[in-house]
Amino acid sequence: MSKELTLAEVIELLNNVEVEALEGVTFEGDIEIEIDESVMNFREEANKLIESRFAVGTVNEWTTAIEEVTIGATPANGGSRGHAVTVGGEKALPYYFDSEMKNPTCVVAIDVFDMPIQLAKSVRTSYEDVMESPSDWAKKVVSEYHADMIALHLISTDPKRKDASASEASKTVEDVLQAVDVPIIISGSGTHKKDPEVLEKAAEVSEGERCLIASANPDNDYERVAAAANKYGHVLLSWTQLEINAQKELNRKLIKHCGVSRDRIVMDPTTAALGYGLDYAYSNVERIRLAGLTGDKELNFPTLSVSSNAWNAREAWMISSPLKEDSNWGEREHRGLIWEAATGFALALAGCELFMMMHPGSAQLLKKITRMLGGSINEEKTDLSNWITKLII
Amino acid sequence: MKLNSPLQVYKYLPKINCGKCGEKTCMAFASRLVDRSKKIEDCQILLQDKEKFLQLAELLAPEIREITAGVGDRKVRIGGDDVLHRHQLTFFNPTVLAYDVWDTMEEVALIERVKKISEFKKFYVGHYLKLDMIAVRSTGESAAKFKSCVEKVTEVSTLPVMLCSFDPTVLKAGLEVCADKKPVLYAATKDNWEQVSKLALEYHVPVVLFSEGDLDSLKTLAVSFNRLGINDIILDPGTYPEGAQLKSTFENFIKLRRAGIKESQKEIAYPIMAAPITAWMIDNDPTPTSYLEAALASIFMIKYADIMLLHSIEPHALLSEVYMRETMYTDPRTPLKVDSGVYKIGNPTKDSPVITTSNFALTYYTVESDLSSGRIDCYLASVNTDGIGVEAAVAGRQFTAAKIKETFDEAGFDFKEKTSHNTIILPGLAARLQGDLEDVMGIKVLIGPVDSNQIPGWMDKNWL
Numbered sequence: 009m010s011k012e013l014t015l016a017e018v019i020e021l022l023n024n025v026e027v028e029a030l031e032g033v034t035f036e037g038d039i040e041i042e043i044d045e046s047v048m049n050f051r052e053e054a055n056k057l058i059e060s061r062f063a064v065g066t067v068n069e070w071t072t073a074i075e076e077v078t079i080g081a082t083p084a085n086g087g088s089r090g091h092a093v094t095v096g097g098e099k100a101l102p103y104y105f106d107s108e109m110k111n112p113t114c115v116v117a118i119d120v121f122d123m124p125i126q127l128a129k130s131v132r133t134s135y136e137d138v139m140e141s142p143s144d145w146a147k148k149v150v151s152e153y154h155a156d157m158i159a160l161h162l163i164s165t166d167p168k169r170k171d172a173s174a175s176e177a178s179k180t181v182e183d184v185l186q187a188v189d190v191p192i193i194i195s196g197s198g199t200h201k202k203d204p205e206v207l208e209k210a211a212e213v214s215e216g217e218r219c220l221i222a223s224a225n226p227d228n229d230y231e232r233v234a235a236a237a238n239k240y241g242h243v244l245l246s247w248t249q250l251e252i253n254a255q256k257e258l259n260r261k262l263i264k265h266c267g268v269s270r271d272r273i274v275m276d277p278t279t280a281a282l283g284y285g286l287d288y289a290y291s292n293v294e295r296i297r298l299a300g301l302t303g304d305k306e307l308n309f310p311t312l313s314v315s316s317n318a319w320n321a322r323e324a325w326m327i328s329s330p331l332k333e334d335s336n337w338g339e340r341e342h343r344g345l346i347w348e349a350a351t352g353f354a355l356a357l358a359g360c361e362l363f364m365m366m367h368p369g370s371a372q373l374l375k376k377i378t379r380m381l382g383g384s385i386n387e388e389k390t391d392l393s394n395w396i397t398k399l400i401i
Numbered sequence: 402m403k404l405n406s407p408l409q410v411y412k413y414l415p416k417i418n419c420g421k422c423g424e425k426t427c428m429a430f431a432s433r434l435v436d437r438s439k440k441i442e443d444c445q446i447l448l449q450d451k452e453k454f455l456q457l458a459e460l461l462a463p464e465i466r467e468i469t470a471g472v473g474d475r476k477v478r479i480g481g482d483d484v485l486h487r488h489q490l491t492f493f494n495p496t497v498l499a500y501d502v503w504d505t506m507e508e509v510a511l512i513e514r515v516k517k518i519s520e521f522k523k524f525y526v527g528h529y530l531k532l533d534m535i536a537v538r539s540t541g542e543s544a545a546k547f548k549s550c551v552e553k554v555t556e557v558s559t560l561p562v563m564l565c566s567f568d569p570t571v572l573k574a575g576l577e578v579c580a581d582k583k584p585v586l587y588a589a590t591k592d593n594w595e596q597v598s599k600l601a602l603e604y605h606v607p608v609v610l611f612s613e614g615d616l617d618s619l620k621t622l623a624v625s626f627n628r629l630g631i632n633d634i635i636l637d638p639g640t641y642p643e644g645a646q647l648k649s650t651f652e653n654f655i656k657l658r659r660a661g662i663k664e665s666q667k668e669i670a671y672p673i674m675a676a677p678i679t680a681w682m683i684d685n686d687p688t689p690t691s692y693l694e695a696a697l698a699s700i701f702m703i704k705y706a707d708i709m710l711l712h713s714i715e716p717h718a719l720l721s722e723v724y725m726r727e728t729m730y731t732d733p734r735t736p737l738k739v740d741s742g743v744y745k746i747g748n749p750t751k752d753s754p755v756i757t758t759s760n761f762a763l764t765y766y767t768v769e770s771d772l773s774s775g776r777i778d779c780y781l782a783s784v785n786t787d788g789i790g791v792e793a794a795v796a797g798r799q800f801t802a803a804k805i806k807e808t809f810d811e812a813g814f815d816f817k818e819k820t821s822h823n824t825i826i827l828p829g830l831a832a833r834l835q836g837d838l839e840d841v842m843g844i845k846v847l848i849g850p851v852d853s854n855q856i857p858g859w860m861d862k863n864w865l
Contacts, residue, residue, distance in 0.1 A: 020632075022455070055595060057625045062616035062669065064660040105652045227796070249793060283525070283724045284763060285790065287731045290703075291488040298486070322767075322854065323720055330854040331774050333529075335521045338716025342688060346695050346721045353699040354728065369692075377696045380647045387644040390682055392613045396565050396587075397541040399678065400685040401503070401712065 066106040070301040073099045075270050076111065077310050079157065079243050080191025081218040086241070089217060090189035093156060095274075095361040096310040101297060102357055103381040114356055114378035116363045116371045117157035117193050118149040119316055122172075122180045123164040128325035130344045131366045142180050143187035150188045153368035159193040159222075160184050165206045166197035174209035181210045185217060193245070193364070195222035204232040211236040220274060220312075220362075223247035224266075226258055234266035244268055245312060247276040250288050252295050256306045263306075270309075274362060279313040281321040282351045289313075290354045297359030312362040313355035315374070318348040319366060349373040402483055403460045407431035413457040415446040434461060436734070437483075437493065464662045465670050465707070467494065468607050468633040470534070470585045471561025477533050479607075479635065480672030480707045485662050488733055495730040497708040498722060499534035499563050501678060504550035505542060511550065512557055517714055519558040523723055526737070526766050530723035532560075536587070536710050537575065539566035544574035551575040555582055563587050563609075563710070569596035580604040585708075587611070588637060589626070591618055598629050607633035609674055614639045614646070616653060624668050635708060636669070640676040642683055642697060651704065658705040675706035691718045698722050702729055737762040738788030743812040744769075747778035751821040754779045754864055756849065756856070757805055758828055759786040759794050768853040775857035780819070784808045792830045802837035809842075816844050828853075 074096040081087025097110035124139040134153070138144040142160065149155040160181065164172040181194060194210045196203030207221055221237045223245040224230035237244040246262055248254040255277050262268040277296055280289040293311060300308030318324055324347035329337045337343060348370035352363055356378050365371040379385050404410050410431040417427065422443040424430040433439035441447055441461060447454050467481030478494040500518045502511055515535060522529040535554055539547045547566065554562060555578070563585040564575040572586055588611035589597035601608040608631065612619040619638055626634055638653040654673060661670035677697035684690045691713040698711060698718075702725045711722070731737070741760045746769060758768045760783040769781060784805050786794035794800035805825075809816070816823050823844045827834060829851035838846045850859045 020459075057591070057594065057621050058628060060617065060620040060624045060668070062620040062656070062660070064656045064664060064666070067659075067663075103648070103651060104655060249797065282721065282728060285761075287487075287728045287733065290728065291486075291733055294486055295488055322852065323724070326854065329523075330771055331524050333774075334523050335719075336716050337720065342691070342715070342717035343720060346692060346717050349692075349696060350699045350721045350725055353696065354703055354725070357700070357703050373692055373696055377647075377693075377700065380644055381651055381700070383645050383648045385644055388683075389646060390641050390643065390679065392639045392641065392679065392682075394567060395676075395679055395682060396538055396567060399538075399681040399712070401681055 067100070067104075070099055070101075070106060072301055072303045072305070072308050073097055073110075074297075074300055074308050074310060075273070077243060077271055077274055079193075079218060079220050079274075081216055081241070085218070087217045088185065088189065089191050091191075092218070093191050099301065101294075101301070102359060102361070103378075109382055111361075112156075113361050113382050114363065114375055115156045115361060116365055116375055117159040118153060118155035118368070118371060119159050119161060119364055119366050120145045120149060120184070121161045121163055122177060123170060125163060127366070128319045128344055130325070130341045131319065134368055143183045146184045146188045149368075150190055153371065155190065155371070157191045157193060157362075158184070158188060159195060159364045161195045161197070162206055162210065163197045165202055166199050167202065169197070174206045177206055178209040178213040182213050185214055191219070192217070193220040193222055200225070200228040204229040204236075207233050208236040211240040211242055214242070215240040218242060220245055223276060224258065224262060226254060230258070230262065231266055234262055234268050237272070238267060243272045243274060245274050245276050246309070248278065250278045250280070250285070250292050252277070252292055252299070252307075255296060256299075256304070259306045259309065273309045274312050275307075275309050276312045276314065279315055279317050279351065279355055279360075281318040281324070282347055282354070283323060284321050286351060286354055290358045293355060293358035293360060300359075310362060311360045312364065313352065313360035314364045315348055315352040315355060315370070316364050316366040318351035318370075319344065321347055323347060345369040345373070353377065402435075402463060405435060407435050410434050410457070410461070413447075413453055413460075414444065417446065419446065421445050436490070437463075463493065464665060465658075465672060466632065466634070468635070468672060470497075470563075470583055470607055472581070472583050473559060475533070475560050476583075477561055482658075482662065482705075482707070485658065487729060491732040491734060492730050494707065496702050496706050496726050497533045498726065499536040499708065499710050500532060500714055501536040501538045501565070501710065501712050502550070502554060503538040503540050504547045505540045506550070508553065511553060514714065515554050515557045519560050521714075521719060523720060524766075524770055525724075525727060526762050530727060532719070532723070534561045534563055534585075534708075536563040536565050539568065539571045539575075541566075541568070541571075544568075544571045547571045548574040548578055552578045555579045561585070565710075567593055567611075569593050569600060572597065572600055576600060576604045576606070580606065583607075585609060585635065587710075589622060591622065594622060594625065598626055598631060601626075601631050601633075602629065607635060609635040609637050611637040612639065614641065614649060614653065616656060619657075620669050623671060627668060634671045635674050636671050637674040637676065640679050640697065640701070642677070642680040642693065647697075651700065654701065654705045672707035673705055674708045674710065675701035676710040677701065678710045678712045681712050687713075687715070691715050694718060695721050699725050702726055736788045739765045739783050741783050741785035741808050741811075743780050743782045743809060743814045746772045746781050747776065749778045749780050751819065753820075754826055754860070755782065755816070755820060755824065756780065756826045757782045757784055757808075757831075758853070759784055759789060759791045759800060761786065761788050761790045761794075764790050768856075771853040771856055775860075777857065777860060780814070782808050782812075782814075791828045795831050795833065800831055800834070802834055802841040805834075805838060806841050816842075 080089040080092040100106035225247040352374040414427040660666040680694040786799040
């Protein structure tokens with residue numbers, strides 16, 4: 009035998025391969041048995057616990073803080089927002105004890121569309137009365153649903169919808185800025201050809217408000233979008249689709265070629281819904297965040313999750329399962345709410361600090377839990393001793 | 402595991418390339434051992450060399466101990482992880498989901514609940530997602546009551562059980578009727594550890610160690626149990642359902658797993674248990690409490706719970722729980738796609754429709770199951786989109802007219818010969834490819850619905 013084994017090690021080895029007993033085995037040669045003091049004590053004191061202390065280190069590799077980015081400008085900073093939102097600044101994974109979370113780690117923007125849109129029933133009920141007016145819609149999400157920000161989607165500019173002009177759409181931007189004083193995200197219709205023009209105009213009419221312009225992406229004229237964001241003093245959303253290298257490349261181009269300053273970039277590496285690619289989205293964001301923390305200066309930016317994509321999942325909106333083999337799916341009102349929140353939880357723990365959401369209940373649940381994880385809610389304490397018999401069921 | 406390159410593992414193998422393990426070479430087998438897709442027991446030569454076998458077994462053992470509970474088909478493995486982040490390898494052994502019943506339930510209600518838990522299933526990417534375990538909770542009335550409840554549960558269901566009580570006499574009563582089914586004991590504490598450790602030893606069952614938010618005493622228990630020869634241990638650091646206590650719970654989970662994996666602190670490298678069920682200590686309003694419980698389940702599924710104790714069996718909670726578990730435990734090394742090609746659904750004839758979709762497994766299986774359950778005989782073409790869903794693949798040009806043509810060409814599918822209608826149906830989300838596809842394939846192109854669940858209705862209107 010090349011290695012000396014203690015008896016305990018032999019037993020451990022056998023246990024590992026689920027050998028419970030050896031038959032017909034004899035030990036030959038000298039057997040040295042060292043009995044150390046602690047074993048002696050143990051024999052004497054089998055009725056006493058072996059007091060131990062638990063300790064664990066912090067992660068040394070996390071050397072680099074995520075950039076701090078401020079969205080929204082108050083009058084003191086040349087805008088008209090009632091407050092600004094700053095995210096980033098942390099030097100650890102979300103809610104980890106290795107470093108303090110410097111800024112709010114979960115800021116929720118609720119979606120507002122500039123024209124009526126088809127929505128899942130459980131979302132629609134919250135907005136039915138305001139769908140015709142983006143200003144009223146914005147007011148409602150702020151006053152009733154306590155959105156930290158709003159995300160205004162200029163979908164009317166989509167050639168397949170109303171094909172509204174950039175100037176028509178920018179009128180809505182002005183109206184919404186008047187209607188609410190929270191910071192806003194301005195998003196195009198997702199039409200790569202038209203968005204740069206629409207966003208340029210929207211950036212112009214909101215000059216100085218430090219909005220988040222969504223988005224620059226590899227498939228649109230991101231140079232033009234970036235130039236508009238720079239010129240009118242906004243923050244830029246850098247959007248790629250589930251690919252860390254594409255994200256890195258786009259960020260690099262925005263910084264190096266388009267002159268976007270580091271404190272004005274937010275990333276959206278794409279959120280896929282729970283059950284529909286969330287595993288990719290989660291690991292992609294987690295890898296991006298870990299790369300940023302360990303010193304990749306092309307990836308250490310705050311990150312946004314479009315958690316409202318959860319509503320693409322049929323489990324979120326469908327009234328019941330189309331498959332008769334499935335167990336009952338229950339009430340879709342509850343299912344959808346949890347689906348969007350759960351999608352948000354995964355991204356919140358992976359490294360996102362900004363969220364676009366739709367269901368007020370989901371937004372509330374995500375904020376409540378993340379605020380607890382951030383340590384900012386202190387309720388009554390729960391006593392877990394004898395919890396088994398103390399449930400209120 | 403202590404070895405992480407195939408070359409290191411190769412040194413311990415027979416190096417004769419006998420192929421009995423199913424791999425062509427010992428080196429290939431070594432790589433499979435490192436990525437944990439094969440077990441050393443698969444090497445018959447090594448099995449004969451006990452010393453080397455045990456040595457390698459020790460070196461390949463996962464950082465977090467893997468334990469089993471239950472017997473038969475529904476036996477579960479708990480723990481066994483090697484990494485802190487799933488992209489670094491994969492997470493092993495999906496979080497075991499245990500749902501409670503309690504010993505004061507009326508028999509009818511008890512049986513109904515046990516059946517619901519045991520029979521729950523949700524179709525997902527070619528298989529069914531299910532629940533794993535039934536936790537029988539003592540309400541403290543009597544050991545006899547607990548015993549008969551456990552007896553009933555194990556009579557009705559083959560799922561593994563967890564026996565929950567802090568009273569050793571109650572646990573013993575439960576063990577007496579189900580020890581052969583390898584239940585999990587919940588729980589040993591600083592107060593009852595002596596008796597519970599004896600039960601774990603006597604009945605050879607895994608045991609949960611519980612300490613309310615205090616990792617020093619949790620480690621004290623783990624070290625003490627280990628010294629007594631008990632290694633099938635699960636750690637419950639206490640799950641506080643709200644407030645700053647929730648933050649400390651979250652931190653405890655991270656600390657334990659970091660100590661086990663990053664720092665190789667063997668004495669604490671055991672599976673961890675979360676108990677979102679404690680949400681029901683602070684409220685019992687069913688809907689908001691089920692939301693809170695499901696939220697806690699999400700959080701601890703993502704951060705390291707290997708086994709989880711829950712209460713609500715409302716479908717909205719169950720669905721999100723089994724989906725989140727799938728999200729975290731899907732192997733990121735395996736692309737989620739099916740082979741591209743043209744598949745028969747049911748018994749298609751010349752008049753049957755030809756439907757297209759992407760080769761993203763999730764999309765493909767969703768469409769396939771909608772067609773099957775709608776009893777639609779047809780051809781379903783899975784186009785090679787590199788495993789990307791239809792909408793994204795249209796935007797990213799992985800789903801194009803040329804790609805669709807390629808799929809049919811490679812499958813040798815001739816529309817003139819196989820169909821009487823020379824027509825193809827595109828997913829609603831790929832409507833913009835219609836013109837292109839007509840040009841490229843010279844066939845009639847119809848635009849189907851956006852969601853495949855609407856195909857049966859769409860067929861009634863558009864397909865005669």
